[in-house]
Amino acid sequence: MDYERSERSAGSLTLPTAIKILVAGGFGVGKTTLVGAVSETRPLRTEEVLTESGVGIDDLSGVEGKNTTTVAMDFGRITISDDLVLYLFGTPGQDRFWFVWDELALGALGAVVLADTRRLADCFPSIDYFEGRGTPFVVAVNCFEGSRRYKLDEVQAALNLDPDVPVLLCDARQRQSGKEVLITLLEHAMKAREARRSG
Amino acid sequence: MTVSGESAEERWVDDHAGPVVRPYAVTRGRARPVAGKFDLISLVTATRTEPGPEMGLGPEHLAIVGLCQRALSVAEVAAHLDLPVGTIRVLLGDLVARDMVRVREPYAVHGLPDDSVFEAVINGLRAL
Ligand SMILES: Nc1nc2c(ncn2[C@@H]2O[C@H](COP(=O)(O)OP(=O)(O)OP(=O)(O)O)[C@@H](O)[C@H]2O)c(=O)[nH]1
Ligand SMILES: [Mg+2]
Numbered sequence: 166m167d168y169e170r171s172e173r174s175a176g177s178l179t180l181p182t183a184i185k186i187l188v189a190g191g192f193g194v195g196k197t198t199l200v201g202a203v204s205e206t207r208p209l210r211t212e213e214v215l216t217e218s219g220v221g222i223d224d225l226s227g228v229e230g231k232n233t234t235t236v237a238m239d240f241g242r243i244t245i246s247d248d249l250v251l252y253l254f255g256t257p258g259q260d261r262f263w264f265v266w267d268e269l270a271l272g273a274l275g276a277v278v279l280a281d282t283r284r285l286a287d288c289f290p291s292i293d294y295f296e297g298r299g300t301p302f303v304v305a306v307n308c309f310e311g312s313r314r315y316k317l318d319e320v321q322a323a324l325n326l327d328p329d330v331p332v333l334l335c336d337a338r339q340r341q342s343g344k345e346v347l348i349t350l351l352e353h354a355m356k357a358r359e360a361r362r363s364g
Numbered sequence: 365m366t367v368s369g370e371s372a373e374e375r376w377v378d379d380h381a382g383p384v385v386r387p388y389a390v391t392r393g394r395a396r397p398v399a400g401k402f403d404l405i406s407l408v409t410a411t412r413t414e415p416g417p418e419m420g421l422g423p424e425h426l427a428i429v430g431l432c433q434r435a436l437s438v439a440e441v442a443a444h445l446d447l448p449v450g451t452i453r454v455l456l457g458d459l460v461a462r463d464m465v466r467v468r469e470p471y472a473v474h475g476l477p478d479d480s481v482f483e484a485v486i487n488g489l490r491a492l
Pocket of ligand 2: 196197
C-alpha cells in the first residue's frame with residue numbers, strides 16, 4: 166500500500182489548541198443540561214477507572230483483586246475556530262473524587278457554579294473548592310419552576326461571596342442563557358487576571 | 365508483531381479478572397502509554413487517512429485513526445470508543461510512537477493563555 170499518498174503533508178497540518186471551562190454545582194442542579202444546551206453535540210460521557218485506594222488515576226497495574234471505582238464526567242464541545250476548541254466539563258459528585266476535580270481544574274479558564282435557590286447549600290463545596298484554588302468562577306442561579314425568586318444580592322450574601330464574583334440568573338436549558346453565563350465568566354476571568362497582574 | 369512486544373499468550377486473561385477486563389485486554393495489560401502524556405483535552409489528529417494492515421495494531425487503534433481525521437480531544441476519543449480514558453492514553457501512546465497521530469497539548473500545560481484567547485472565545489460564543 167502506498168503510504169505517501171495517504172499521508173498528509175506535515176506542513177499544512179495546523180493543529181488546533183483546546184481550552185476548558187468547568188460546570189459545577191450540587192446533585193441534579195442542571196450541569197449536564199447546561200453543557201448540552203451550549204455544546205455543538207449532545208453531552209458526551211467519559212470514564213476514568215480508579216482503584217479504591219485513590220492512588221493515581223489510571224494506574225491499573227496489579228489491579229486484580231482490588232476494587233475499582235469508575236468516575237464519569239459529562240462534557241461538551243464548542244468549536245470556536247480552526248485554531249481553538251472549547252470544552253465544557255461537568256464535574257463529578259462533589260464529596261468524593263476531589264483528585265479528579267484537581268485534574269479537571271488544572272488549566273481551566275474558569276468555572277460556572279450552578280445553584281438552585283431551593284437547595285442553596287448544595288453549591289457550598291464547589292464554591293469552597295474554586296475559592297481555595299483561585300479558579301475564577303461565577304454563580305449561575307438555575308431558575309427551576311416553583312423556586313422563589315431571590316434577589317441576586319440576597320444570593321450573593323447567602324453564599325458569602327466576594328463582591329467581585331458575578332451572580333446571575335440562568336435557564337440551563339436555554340442556549341442563549343448558557344452562552345451569557347459563559348461570556349460573563351470569561352469577562353470575569355480576564356478581569357481577575359488583570360487584577361492579579363497589577364496587584 | 366504485537367504492539368507491546370509481549371508474547372501473544374497474555375497471562376491476565378483469567379476467570380477471576382474484574383470489571384476492568386475489557387479495557388485491560390485492549391491495551392494488552394499495559395497501564396501506561398509508551399509515549400506521551402495525554403491531557404483530557406489534548407487534541408489528537410491522525411497523520412494519515414489509512415493505516416496499513418502490517419502495522420500490528422488492534423481494531424481500537426484503527427478506530428482512533430479513523431475518528432481523528434479531524435482533531436478530537438482525548439476525552440472525545442474515549443467517549444466515542446466507550447473505553448476509559450486510561451485505556452485510550454495507552455492506545456494513543458502506541459500511535460504517537462508510530463507517528464500515526466499528532467497530539468497538541470492544551471494551553472494549560474504551558475500556563476494560561478493570553479487575553480487574545482479569552483477574547484477569541486468570547487467573540488466565538490457571541491457568534492454562535
Ligand atoms: N425546570 C427546569 N428544569 C431543569 C432546568 N435545568 C435542568 N432541569 C432538569 O433537572 C434535571 C437535572 O438536570 P441535569 O442537567 O441532569 O443535572 P446535573 O447537575 O447534571 O445532575 P447530576 O449530574 O446527576 O448531578 C433534569 O431532569 C433536567 O431536565 C431548568 O433550568 N429548569
Ligand atoms: Mg449530570
